[in-house]
């Protein structure tokens with residue numbers, strides 16, 4: 197029976213999921229790795245993959261697709277661009293996996309796009325041919341499915357929703373070097389940044405935060421009546437709604453799927469976000485739904501496996 201493997205490729209480990217052809221996750225295996233640019237590391241990964249399939253009594257011949265998601269640009273043809281955060285020789289790595297799984301098709305995909313594809317396959321976007329996923333984590337990622345197809349684009353920048361300009365008047369720089377990107381306001385670290393700014397402006401004593409991306413504490417402060425937290429989350433929703441309305445004018449999604457760590461507080465901001473979106477977007481697109489993601493951290497594994505399946 198046909199099976200698939202979906203692999204999250206990270207800087208210090210890979211996490212592989214074994215899937216049945218209809219999208220059931222059968223098992224997960226993590227393998228710590230060094231730089232993925234040499235035969236020794238490739239052999240380690242392959243050994244882990246074989247261990248994973250053997251522990252579920254799946255033959256090598258049954259693996260028909262292996263998908264790999266990476267934290268960086270991958271164009272619509274599956275070519276991996278420059279990766280800032282991990283060391284990977286994509287060609288040599290895929291050759292090593294192909295040699296170990298000769299019956300499998302291999303596919304690379306950007307990690308945020310993989311999460312969107314995963315949600316399209318068996319998560320919050322299943323059955324939808326037009327939807328946009330927005331991942332609110334340390335940064336803001338995204339994936340766009342239009343007419344049932346993922347839009348990766350010419351250089352792999354398709355779906356870089358975090359870098360839509362929502363505030364041209366911003367003076368601080370985004371990580372991308374530009375100013376006024378959505379990521380500066382609606383990521384976990386953006387929420388914390390806005391909160392600290394407002395605390396300073398209002399003379400409010402800031403809460404003790406567990407790091408620069410601890411948006412959870414800011415949401416807790418909101419519940420406790422903090423004016424700074426209220427303004428920060430207001431602005432986070434306002435800028436997110438602007439980006440969503442721009443996206444609606446381009447791809448007109450039926451639903452927006454919101455994922456990433458910040459979605460843990462979805463119930464707190466969903467109403468406000470919905471109101472702001474409807475107030476900003478083109479009239480016919482006001483009916484787009486806004487829903488939370490369903491697959492959590494495993495969405496990328498699902499999506500990379502699904503990406504490989506689409507090549508069959």
Ligand SMILES: [Zn+2]
Pocket residue numbers: 358359370371372373374375377379
């Ligand atoms: Zn940016």
